[in-house]
Amino acid sequence: MIRLHCLHAHPSNQSYIENVFGHTDIALYHTVDSSFIERATQDPTFDQHKQQAYAINRLMQEGEADLILLTCTQYIAALGDQQHLFKQPIVPIDEPLFELICQGKGPLQLVFSNPDTVEGTMKRLKSYAKEHGKQIDAEVMVMEDVFHLCLNGDMQAYEEQIKKQLRRCMKKSGDICVMQLSMVHAAQQMEEETGVPIIHPLSPLKQFVHQTISALKE
Structure with a gap:
């Protein structure tokens, strides 16, 4: 095994x-x-x-x-x-997500709840895309002053903030992708509530x- x-x-x-x-x-x-x-x-x-x-x-x-x-x-x-x-x-966990992102055709909204992860993740995503000969049409959306809720274990408040951001994203054009595993539950709930597909690390x-x-x- x-x-x-x-x-x-x-x-x-x-x-x-x-x-x-x-x-x-x-x-x-x-x-x-x-x-x-x-x-x-x-x-x-x-x-x-x-x-x-x-x-x-x-x-x-x-x-x-x-x-x-x-x-x-x-x-x-x-x-x-x-x-x-x-x-x-x-x-x-983000490497298979990079592969999926690079397969996309239209614009993407990449949503982060932890600002400290953005620079490193985007550097790796751009490197992955370049290595595979892909062009990415993406807008980075960074949620400020939210991730501390997750770290403190207040997951209900954290996920409510994620869902608020996702609702705002749905008013714009382009597919939505949450970039962190801690955001997945909120993304799945929004998919169920709205029928709008949201890409996530899982x-x-x-x-x-x-x-x-x-x-x-x-």
Whole structure:
């Protein structure tokens, strides 16, 4: 059985992954590392170099994993291009999302609730698109002073703010994509309420992970 180790920055992300892979033949193991986000947001000395060293050291501890899934976009940005250091494939949750975004034809609204993730994620998205010869027509929408609700565990208030932003997005032209896993539940609720499809990180994840596992077995 394939061991999929999932590294989260917030415990609320565990249930999303359980819902996707809980009924498959993949053995899931979860680690929540909230200290990374706390330091990244509160400690000015915890710079990009230290964040990368921290991420590498933490991932080195997942030696029993066949595959490692990173669900925190800030963690992913900190790791950067150092995936080659690990014997197991590292799956950043936004990579299959990048692939899906690059397949789109029209304009996109990319919605972030955590401003600290925007620069790193967009840098990686642009690099991914360039590497695959794709052009992206996207507008970045950044929600200010909202993510602290998620970090404090006030998920109901957090999701209400996400839904307010999504309603505003629906009044504009272009498809909508939420860029963080913590935004998925609100996005799914809005889809059910309005019938308007919203792209999110879970949309392409299951297929991407199974393709990665198939490549491992070859």
